[in-house]
Amino acid sequence: MIKIEEEIQQKEFSSPQQKVIVNLLYTHGKIGSIQHRTLKPFGISIQQFNLLRILRGQHPVPASVKLLTERMLDKMSNASRLVDKLLAKDFVERQVSKYDRRQVDIVITKKGMKVTEEASTALDKAMDAFSLNDKDAEQLSKLLDKLRG
Secondary structure (H helix, E strand, O other), X not given: OOOHHHHHOOOOOOOHHHHHHHHHHHHHHHHXXXXXXXXXXXXXXHHHHHHHHHHHHHOOOOEEHHHHHHHOOOXXXXXXXXHHHHHHOOOEEEEEOOXXXXXXXXXXXXXXXXXXXXXXXXXXXXXXXXXXXXXXHHHHHHHHHHHHO
């Protein structure tokens, strides 16, 4: 196990809280890099993959862009723009809402479902490289929940 001090070549931190924040940011970058490399062959970004997973979970119920925005992991992403990119790849379709003709709903296509399944399998395999057992993963998850308040 390589410590954060060695990874970024910093001898000390001003506090344990600063150290954990730096460690989280560094680890986030490392995970993001792995995700990017893993998803590249599928022609999708991590944000597009996140939308596809939301839509897969909703299937067969359509989702509004508002719902997608609320459920996205990256709140800085533009859901409408991401949907447009997924539309161009035939991974999603737009439908007029049954309940409100002014609203447009988004549904995942069979092609979108297939790429989501394949990408999920590839990401699961790539994430296996992180050596956390179930107990450690649960403990870390609880600590992150506590950190977010």
